[in-house]
Amino acid sequence: QLAGAGLAASSLGVAPAALAAAPAANAVVDRKVYLNFNECPLGPSPAALQAMSRGLPTTGRYRFELAGQLRELLASQLGVPAERLALYPGSSDPLNRAGHLFTSAEASVVVPDPTFEAVADVAAAHGAPVRKVPLAADFSHDVEAMAAADPRAGLIYVCNPNNPTGSVTPRARIEWLLAHKPANAVVLVDEAYIHYSEQPSVVDLAASRDDLIVLRTFSKLYGMAGLRLGAAVASPALLARLEQIGENPLPVPAMLAADASLRDSALVPTRKAANARIRQQTVEWLQARGFSCIPSESNCFMVDIKGDGKAFSQAMAAQGVVVGRSWPIWPQRVRVTVGTEAEMQQFRTAFTDVLKAGG
Numbered sequence: 001q002l003a004g005a006g007l008a009a010s011s012l013g014v015a016p017a018a019l020a021a022a023p024a025a026n027a028v029v030d031r032k033v034y035l036n037f038n039e040c041p042l043g044p045s046p047a048a049l050q051a052m053s054r055g056l057p058t059t060g061r062y063r064f065e066l067a068g069q070l071r072e073l074l075a076s077q078l079g080v081p082a083e084r085l086a087l088y089p090g091s092s093d094p095l096n097r098a099g100h101l102f103t104s105a106e107a108s109v110v111v112p113d114p115t116f117e118a119v120a121d122v123a124a125a126h127g128a129p130v131r132k133v134p135l136a137a138d139f140s141h142d143v144e145a146m147a148a149a150d151p152r153a154g155l156i157y158v159c160n161p162n163n164p165t166g167s168v169t170p171r172a173r174i175e176w177l178l179a180h181k182p183a184n185a186v187v188l189v190d191e192a193y194i195h196y197s198e199q200p201s202v203v204d205l206a207a208s209r210d211d212l213i214v215l216r217t218f219s220k221l222y223g224m225a226g227l228r229l230g231a232a233v234a235s236p237a238l239l240a241r242l243e244q245i246g247e248n249p250l251p252v253p254a255m256l257a258a259d260a261s262l263r264d265s266a267l268v269p270t271r272k273a274a275n276a277r278i279r280q281q282t283v284e285w286l287q288a289r290g291f292s293c294i295p296s297e298s299n300c301f302m303v304d305i306k307g308d309g310k311a312f313s314q315a316m317a318a319q320g321v322v323v324g325r326s327w328p329i330w331p332q333r334v335r336v337t338v339g340t341e342a343e344m345q346q347f348r349t350a351f352t353d354v355l356k357a358g359g
């Protein structure tokens with residue numbers, strides 16, 4: 001039911017039957033290029049697609065046994081004990097839980113600025129103060145300022161690599177933050193984009209501390225944004241607190257796809273290398289034309305378009321290339337997701353046209 005899925009058959013350019021028979025990687029929604037949500041342009045891996053189609057008849061069950069196996073597999077790959085890992089339908093789920101549980105009118109959330117806004121939004125929605133700390137001059141988190149931002153901080157959010165900048169904060173800086181933060185504050189390190197980065201994960205620190213939560217997701221490099229699977233690594237006590245506000249069974253197709261993806265040892269290095277190569281090509285092209293980009297180790301980057309970011313994004317969308325948005329702190333910088341080589345060619349063409357038109 002294409003219409004039911006929000007897809008207009010006429011805009012797909014293919015017969016619905018052909019689409020069902022041969023879904024393209026990250027199947028085409030329409031003729032536009034979407035570089036706005038930091039999704040993986042390749043979608044789920046072929047092995048993940050196969051595992052899902054084989055397992056579809058079992059989706060009438062909760063498959064708790066599969067959840068248990070997947071927890072063991074991911075924990076062993078991350079090198080943490082399974083009792084320190086919990087799976088969720090997406091990493092937004094534990095992110096929102098942490099925003100609710102560890103902040104209040106008396107316990108603020110400390111966030112870098114700019115960053116992924118979800119946790120600050122949740123905290124603000126139930127009356128917690130939000131302390132925004134601008135990134136340092138090198139675009140890493142200003143951990144000194146974050147540690148000192150509020151002695152009554154309940155939650156400190158670290159996004160590494162950071163969304164929207166793609167910039168990274170070295171592990172030693174995160175260790176410094178852990179050593180100097182207010183004693184009662186929980187640190188939440190969001191590693192949604194860590195697979196793309198050269199930085200080591202801090203997941204091992206969450207295996208021994210009781211004030212640190214590290215989040216992972218299958219939405220980015222694994223290409224499973226629409227399937228919903230994420231994980232939190234933390235002490236059993238912190239995980240139990242996250243569970244206090246309800247449990248969500250996991251989507252079976254997502255578990256099947258995640259299991260197949262984790263068993264495919266070539267997936268991370270292959271996708272990571274392709275992303276880095278295409279990102280570098282695009283950034284160099286922009287820089288050669290005088291547009292500076294923030295150094296990124298992620299699947300997105302921010303370009304200073306030297307004009308109104310909003311107007312630029314609208315002009316690009318009119319050319320069929322939907323780029324990300326600006327953040328209030330930097331109205332001239334626009335976030336762009338790294339797509340396929342062909343998609344980035346379309347990005348360059350649209351960018352050139354928009355410039356020519358004076359947009």
Ligand code: PMP
Nearest residue numbers: 090091092116163192217219230
């Ligand atoms: N953290 C960051 C930094 C993100 O950018 C996103 C998605 N844009 C998420 C978490 C949430 O992703 P998901 O719920 O799909 O795992």
